[in-house]
Structure formats: C-alpha cells, structure tokens
Amino acid sequence: MKESEKDQSRRKFIRNLGALGLGSLAFSSIIGGSCSPKKSELASGKTVKLLTNNNELVEVDSAYISTLNKNLSSNHNSESRKGLPGKKFVLVVDLAKCQNARKCMDKCQSVHQLRPDQHHLNVLVMKESENTAPYYMPKQCQHCDNPPCVKVCPVDATFKRSDGIVLIDNERCIGCRFCIAACPYSARSFNWYEPIDAEKYKDVPYDIEKNVPQKKGTVTKCTFSADCLREGKLPYCVSACPNGVYYFGNIYEDSVTNGTSGETVSFRKLVEENGGYRLMDDLGTAPSVYYLPPKNRAAVPKEENSHV
Amino acid sequence: MREVYRKEEQEQRLQLEQIVTDLTLPINKTYPSFKIWVGFLLLLIAVGVAMYVQQLIYGLSVTDMRDIASWGLYISDFVFLIAVSLVGSLITAILKLSNVKWTTPLTRIAEVIAVAAVVGALTIIVVDMGRPDRLWHIFVYGRIQSPIVWDIIVVNTYLVISLLLLYLPMIPDIALLRQRMNNKPKWQQKTYQILSMGWQGTDEQFKILERSINVLIVLIVPVALAIHTVTSWLFATTLRPGWDSTIFGPYFVSGAFMVGAAAVILLMFIVRIRYNYAKYITDYHFDMMAKLLVLTSLVYLYFNINEYLVPAYKMKTLDGEHINGLFFGHFSSMFWFVQIAGMVIPIFLMIFKPFRKPKAVLVISIFVIIGAFLKRFLIVTPTMLHPFLPVQNYPESYHHYTPTIPESLIVVGSFAGVALVITLFLKVFPIIPIWETAHEKGISNGIIKNSCK
Structure with a gap:
C-alpha cells in the first residue's frame, strides 16, 4: 500500500512539474503542430510564397504561418x-x-x-x-x-x-x-x-x-x-x-x-x-x-x- | 451351478455398492473443514481481485515491472501453470497409450489439475496485459507470425481436449450419480441429468465411448507437447542471452512433466487422507508416481546440464554474464536451491524405497513444486534484467525486480482459483472413476449397467 502512495505523490509531483515546464512546451508544439520550437516570434522579415485555394500566389511573413490541423484527413x-x-x-x-x-x-x-x-x-x-x-x-x-x-x-x-x-x-x-x-x-x-x-x-x-x-x-x-x-x-x-x-x-x-x-x-x-x-x-x-x-x-x- | 453364479453376482453387487459409497463420499458428506477451506480460497481470490481492480485503475505501475524487467511474476506464473497442466496428458494419454494399468485411480486427478491449471494460466495472462479491454484485438487483428497467437490457439485447443478427456470417461459415473443423488439440490440433479447425455450403459455406448476416448488421447499428445513448446518459444524466439536457446522446447516440456507429476502426488495425498481412500490410492500408487517423478526429473536434469553447463564451458560474453549471475550473482541462492532442493536431492532420495512412501513423496513433491515455480521466475527475470545494452539513465530501482505486494497477492489469488476449481469439482463429481475402478475389480459390465438404470 505504501508503494502506491509513493507512486501517487510522485505522480502528483510530476503532474505539477509537467504543468509548469514540459507540459507547456509540449502543449504549444501540439497547438502549433510544427517541428520548430521558435514559431511565435513575430514578423521575422522572411516571407514565404503560398498558393491559395483561388490559385492566387500570395506572400506572407513566415512568422504568421501555422498549421491549423495536422489531422485534416480522417484516414x-x-x-x-x-x-x-x-x-x-x-x-x-x-x-x-x-x-x-x-x-x-x-x-x-x-x-x-x-x-x-x-x-x-x-x-x-x-x-x-x-x-x-x-x-x-x-x-x-x-x-x-x-x-x-x-x-x-x-x-x-x-x-x-x-x-x-x-x-x-x-x-x-x-x-x-x-x-x-x-x-x-x-x-x-x-x-x-x-x-x-x-x-x-x-x-x-x-x-x-x-x-x-x-x-x-x-x-x-x-x-x-x-x-x-x-x-x-x-x-x-x-x-x-x-x-x-x-x-x-x-x-x-x-x-x-x-x-x-x-x-x-x-x-x-x-x-x-x-x-x-x-x-x-x-x-x-x-x-x-x-x-x-x-x-x-x-x-x-x-x-x-x-x-x- | 446356478447357485454359485447367483452368489458370485450377489458378491459383486455388494462390492460395487461399497465402491459407489466410498467414491461418492466427497459428494455426500461436507466436512466443516471443507467449508473453511472454500471460504479461505474465496478470501484469497477476493483479495486478488481487489488488487487487480487497483491495477486496472493505476495501470501496471502497481507491479514492480518497469521498462527493463518488463515481464515478471505474472509471466512466471503463466509458464508455471501451463507446465503443471501438462500432467493431464502424461497420465491420461501417454501412460495409457503405453498400456500402463496402475494409473486408473489417478487419471481424473491428473485431468482436473490440467483443466484447472489451464484456466488459471489463461486468467493470469490477461492480468499481465496492459490493455485487457482490448483482448478482442487478438481475434480481430491477430497475426499468425506471432508466437502469442500460436500460444492462444494451442492453449485453448488443449483446454477443449482436456475438458473432453475429463468429461467423456466420466459419463457412466454421471449416469450413476443421476440415479443415486436424489437428495441433492435441484440444480445438481439437473446437471447430472444433462451431462449424462442419456447414458444407458449399453455395449454400443461403451464402444462409442471407448473409441472417442482413444481418439482424444492420441490427439492430446501433440497438442500437449505444443502448448509448452510454444510457451517456451515466447522466450526462445527472442535474441536475448539466456533465452536464445534451441533446446527450450524439450527443456520446458520435461520440466513440465516433472512439476505435473509432483502436483498429482500432492492432490493424491490430500484426497487419500481426507476421504480415507487408502484402499484406492495405495502405497503402490505413490511408489509408482515417485518412480515416474524420478524419471521425469532425470530427463529434466539432462536438459538442465545442457542448458547451463554448455554455455558455462564457453563463457561467451553475454551468456557468460548470464551464467555468472545465476551461479554466483544476485540470483545464486535461489538458483542453487531450485537445482539442488528442487531436483537433485529429490532424484537421489526417491531412488531409495523408503522415500517412495506416501509421506516422504509428499514432502519431496512440495519441494519440487516450489522449486519449479522459482525456476520459472529464474527463467524470466535475470534475462530481462540484463539486456544487451547497459541500463542507464533510469531510476536505481529499474536494476532490480522484486514483486510488489499487489502483484504477489494477485498471483496467490490465481493459485487459490486453481485450488477452488479442483475443490468444487471434488464436491460435485467423483474424483476417482467409479466404473473404471469397478471394472478393474472384476465386476461385470452387466452389473455396472444395472446400477445406472
């Protein structure tokens, strides 16, 4: 029984730790869905050319680009x-x-x-x-x-x-x-x-x-x-x-x-x-x-x- | 002339009555100790179930298994129970096919141990699963190249054949109980009614029965060898030092026959003492079982020498480390206890007749059973704790494996479950075959037939 109590408190500790540090890092990368950690810096000056749905070529600052949903396709x-x-x-x-x-x-x-x-x-x-x-x-x-x-x-x-x-x-x-x-x-x-x-x-x-x-x-x-x-x-x-x-x-x-x-x-x-x-x-x-x-x-x- | 015949028939009838009274004693009489025993087993099972519920909630973290020793006590228990179950085929099939006559009163004991142990093994392997809720995935997504799938197929086949081998020879006895057990509760009478399948004891029915049993005892031999061979392959198909062995199949099978024979001796002894069956399970039976135990242990000893001493001679790096660990390291005291007290001393002692007396054989068998369980632990754990690459950047506890209280209690619960299945069987069915015993005592089929009507 003692064993599981210890586990419990360890779990709690890890959860708190996670909420502060690891968790937030992982969470932001989930939302962003990108492999690069530094995507929140604004107006990097670098622009990226993108093709829109209407076949128009547009130029956007790379800092404003983020993937909306990686799992767009259901399969x-x-x-x-x-x-x-x-x-x-x-x-x-x-x-x-x-x-x-x-x-x-x-x-x-x-x-x-x-x-x-x-x-x-x-x-x-x-x-x-x-x-x-x-x-x-x-x-x-x-x-x-x-x-x-x-x-x-x-x-x-x-x-x-x-x-x-x-x-x-x-x-x-x-x-x-x-x-x-x-x-x-x-x-x-x-x-x-x-x-x-x-x-x-x-x-x-x-x-x-x-x-x-x-x-x-x-x-x-x-x-x-x-x-x-x-x-x-x-x-x-x-x-x-x-x-x-x-x-x-x-x-x-x-x-x-x-x-x-x-x-x-x-x-x-x-x-x-x-x-x-x-x-x-x-x-x-x-x-x-x-x-x-x-x-x-x-x-x-x-x-x-x-x-x- | 007719007088003499009559008298003989009368004698046979009385003899049969005596046999029936004796062999239905466990069904008719409930000792207070029986209730205490069942209560005790139920308590152990309840504790095991409670611990399992805890495991379901907190995950397998309630065990001491971790990423290095990721298999432990549950898998040891599984292998142990599968091993024990093999004795059913040894006694009822292999010895019968070899025309051995003395096993008659032991066949049902062996077969009920087999069935109970397989049920226990199937339970504990589900306990070991991280996601028991996904058990059905095996049937939907099962892949034939996985030894686990082979194991599931052969273990379940073995269970079915074992159940049939337990049930079919019992049909005439059940028919007899159907006639005699009128004082029993309705459900029990109904059970006898259904299970006796309209048995009348005609010559034709006996012929069909005999033929079916003969088919089954031939069928069960390869399946029995397969269940333990495939179970050994759960280890031998990996590359790990200590498991990467070509003799694991026969090594496991021979060890299984050894522990199974010991398990039969244990149950024989309990039944004989409890129900005063010295007339049916005689000193001769213990003597012969002890000799069988010596034989199976000698075969096992031979495989042990091959399994340990050949790599020990070469001392190839990782095999050498494994052997060193067993012989002189952390597990050495357990290893030598298993090898010496659980195998070498039993063989040596039982060569001498005084040690083949019931009480001596019982004590020896208990050592063999304990040794066999620890042996399974020694096969699983040291190899898991010593992978190819060094164990680093893990908490200190990952270097050891000591089963926790919850996982130990779950395993105890599994043993209690096996014991409960056997106990309840004893209460409902005759543990020593009635008609086969009667037949062996020279009572004619006609008289046995009449007693079933």
Whole structure:
C-alpha cells in the first residue's frame, strides 16, 4: 500500500512539474503542430510564397504561418501505416562528436510527452572493456529492416513502413510487452503509469506518427519523428543537437543532412570513409541507424566512467 | 451351478455398492473443514481481485515491472501453470497409450489439475496485459507470425481436449450419480441429468465411448507437447542471452512433466487422507508416481546440464554474464536451491524405497513444486534484467525486480482459483472413476449397467 502512495505523490509531483515546464512546451508544439520550437516570434522579415485555394500566389511573413490541423484527413492514421513514397530513411550518428549535451533527449521527451524515466532516445556511456576509453552513444530505435519487435506483435500494433520506419499504433496495442522482450536494443518503453498530463491531452486526436497522446498500458518508442518527415523536416532530436552528431536522410538519394550545420553529404561516402557500422549487426536485425566510430573519447569526464 | 453364479453376482453387487459409497463420499458428506477451506480460497481470490481492480485503475505501475524487467511474476506464473497442466496428458494419454494399468485411480486427478491449471494460466495472462479491454484485438487483428497467437490457439485447443478427456470417461459415473443423488439440490440433479447425455450403459455406448476416448488421447499428445513448446518459444524466439536457446522446447516440456507429476502426488495425498481412500490410492500408487517423478526429473536434469553447463564451458560474453549471475550473482541462492532442493536431492532420495512412501513423496513433491515455480521466475527475470545494452539513465530501482505486494497477492489469488476449481469439482463429481475402478475389480459390465438404470 505504501508503494502506491509513493507512486501517487510522485505522480502528483510530476503532474505539477509537467504543468509548469514540459507540459507547456509540449502543449504549444501540439497547438502549433510544427517541428520548430521558435514559431511565435513575430514578423521575422522572411516571407514565404503560398498558393491559395483561388490559385492566387500570395506572400506572407513566415512568422504568421501555422498549421491549423495536422489531422485534416480522417484516414490520416491509416495513411501513416504506409510510409512516404520513394523514401527509405537513415540516421547516421557520429559518436566522435557527441559530448552528452542531451538536448536530443530533452527534446524527444517533451515532444513525445514522456515521463522522465521513459526514453525513446537514451544517451549511454559505453565502454567495450576495462582498458578502453568510454564514449557517449545516443541510442534510439534502430528501425530495423528485420525487426524482431514487429515479428512478435500479436495484433499488428507495431509495424514496418515502406520508408523503413517502425511505428506503434497505441490504439491497437494490447500491452503484452512481447516487443519489449524481443527488442535487443532496449528501445521500447511502456506506459506503466497514466501518462503525464493525460487529462490535458484527453481530447487531442491521436497522432500515430508522433505517438501522442501517450496511453496508459501501451508501448511507445522512437518514431524517427515521422510527423516531421511528412512535412519535409528533420527529426526533433537531429535538429536539437548542438554538436553536429546527427545526419539524417534518404538512403535512395544517398544523401544525409547534418541537423546542426545543415550540410548535406553523401551517405555512402560518410559511412565508408569514416568506418561506419551498425549496432549489433551480427544479430541480423539490419538497423537503419549507422554509427561513426567514437574517435574522440576525451570528451567523457572521469566520474562518468564509474557507473559503466 | 446356478447357485454359485447367483452368489458370485450377489458378491459383486455388494462390492460395487461399497465402491459407489466410498467414491461418492466427497459428494455426500461436507466436512466443516471443507467449508473453511472454500471460504479461505474465496478470501484469497477476493483479495486478488481487489488488487487487480487497483491495477486496472493505476495501470501496471502497481507491479514492480518497469521498462527493463518488463515481464515478471505474472509471466512466471503463466509458464508455471501451463507446465503443471501438462500432467493431464502424461497420465491420461501417454501412460495409457503405453498400456500402463496402475494409473486408473489417478487419471481424473491428473485431468482436473490440467483443466484447472489451464484456466488459471489463461486468467493470469490477461492480468499481465496492459490493455485487457482490448483482448478482442487478438481475434480481430491477430497475426499468425506471432508466437502469442500460436500460444492462444494451442492453449485453448488443449483446454477443449482436456475438458473432453475429463468429461467423456466420466459419463457412466454421471449416469450413476443421476440415479443415486436424489437428495441433492435441484440444480445438481439437473446437471447430472444433462451431462449424462442419456447414458444407458449399453455395449454400443461403451464402444462409442471407448473409441472417442482413444481418439482424444492420441490427439492430446501433440497438442500437449505444443502448448509448452510454444510457451517456451515466447522466450526462445527472442535474441536475448539466456533465452536464445534451441533446446527450450524439450527443456520446458520435461520440466513440465516433472512439476505435473509432483502436483498429482500432492492432490493424491490430500484426497487419500481426507476421504480415507487408502484402499484406492495405495502405497503402490505413490511408489509408482515417485518412480515416474524420478524419471521425469532425470530427463529434466539432462536438459538442465545442457542448458547451463554448455554455455558455462564457453563463457561467451553475454551468456557468460548470464551464467555468472545465476551461479554466483544476485540470483545464486535461489538458483542453487531450485537445482539442488528442487531436483537433485529429490532424484537421489526417491531412488531409495523408503522415500517412495506416501509421506516422504509428499514432502519431496512440495519441494519440487516450489522449486519449479522459482525456476520459472529464474527463467524470466535475470534475462530481462540484463539486456544487451547497459541500463542507464533510469531510476536505481529499474536494476532490480522484486514483486510488489499487489502483484504477489494477485498471483496467490490465481493459485487459490486453481485450488477452488479442483475443490468444487471434488464436491460435485467423483474424483476417482467409479466404473473404471469397478471394472478393474472384476465386476461385470452387466452389473455396472444395472446400477445406472
């Protein structure tokens, strides 16, 4: 009984916290429906050309543009099961650049309305053996081409799209957690509790590509920010990184864009020239996430080595 | 000549009367302790249900399962109950097909354990679901490539065949009860009336019955092997160290036969003591069940050696960590208790005849059952707690799994439910087959037939 009381008070604390900080951030992004956090600054001076319903071309200051309703089409979620045509998404993580800024983690948690102990994206301190230097490794869902999680799902709640993204339909999920047991990357999280700010989001329509609002008793995980990709933007974590760790792009076009510098490079060249590899590739899961080796390991402070 | 025949018939009739009186004793006589026992079970179930309501309100957060150990006590309980249920097929089908005769008084005990355990397993797996309100999704959106769907198919098939195997051989007994139990409440008489399906005991009816039972006992063997093999595949189809094993199917099946035999011994003992059935469930039966337990345990021991010592020889990184954890780490005391007190010592002791006496076998069986439950916990939990990648940025509690009070009470409730099903069965139906016992004692079919009319 004590246990549940503790849970209760923790929940209350988190709810208050959420209402102040995380919640308002996530809420504003829901209303705005955009992937860019700074959309409320007025009159930026930059104009955008738009085509109206009457076939007139107009020019509007970009600050005044906001998406009214992302779910205009009623079969939006069934569309979301198919994937974007002509795309196969790939993420490249340059471990040499990661300095554990954790901006990606914070952004991810707030956008996906996660509790502090839930991770779609987790920056790990890795160390192969006693005498090797540790390094930081951001780890999200690997969006495998042979996904163990999708195979075991009894109700097709988690599925693989044509563009390589593995998603979860939390209106379908029965909460058996077989996918969590099957995932070798520990990429999945379960809603053990009522999600934060559940009351606030209860009337918000479910967005399968963002997997929000979260639902109690269902599984959640990284979506490769499929909602951003549909709008032609980079994933939340990729653009939140201050250190240029992430490259994201379309493998069919052989191009990946760095989320910090905006520089676009050849995916093949990037991976080949830097000795890129995939995590636990020997398991045969065929991930869509590639890692460039952690050449610069001096970035890890000494005290963080201890809990490896 | 005719006189002698008459006398023999008279004797047989008296003998049958004695058997019927003995074997309907649990139905006719309600001991005060029975009511206390049922009340106790109902209380445990009520507590379990109350805890489950709490779980429905607050979510699975009332358990100690979290993102790392996302399966725990419920899944262990599920695997345990499925394992126990396998004994129905062992006693009623496999031994019968091998022409073993001594199991006659034990068949119904085994079969009722099987049915009750499957019902318990199906209940606890729903308890484990995050969204039990979406159970119907499995039937609407079910995908055949998921081992969960295989499990649902085979477990339910097994339940149906087990129910039939419990029911069909009981039809002549029910017909007998229909005639005799006139002092019982109306619903009970009506139940006998319906379930006896117009049984008259004609030769043709016996022939049909025998043929149907023969079909069922052949059918149930592959289904029984399938339910536990598929249950093992819930683990073996993943890549995790400790589960990624090719011998999980037979390993689980052999373990199931072991715990099932122990469960039958436990119920045999209770029935024998409570209703003075020493005449029907004799020391010989305990001796033979103990030998069966030794045999099944030896097979299980063989698989344990394969499962643990082969990876321990190689010490491949993650398998090695898993083995180290079991042998010397956090779970080592539980592991060695299970292996030694729940398997090696029982095998060793029961080789000697004095330890195959009823009381000794009972104590040994209780150790085997406790060991088997803990074993299921050891199969599920350590592997969950040690995924491929390091567990970081989680609260400290995520590194451990200790079942909370609510989840433990729910599991206790599931055991109480299994016990209640068996208890209530005992109250309505004869736990030892009447006509098969009579038949075995040489009483002719004609006399048995007459007693049903």
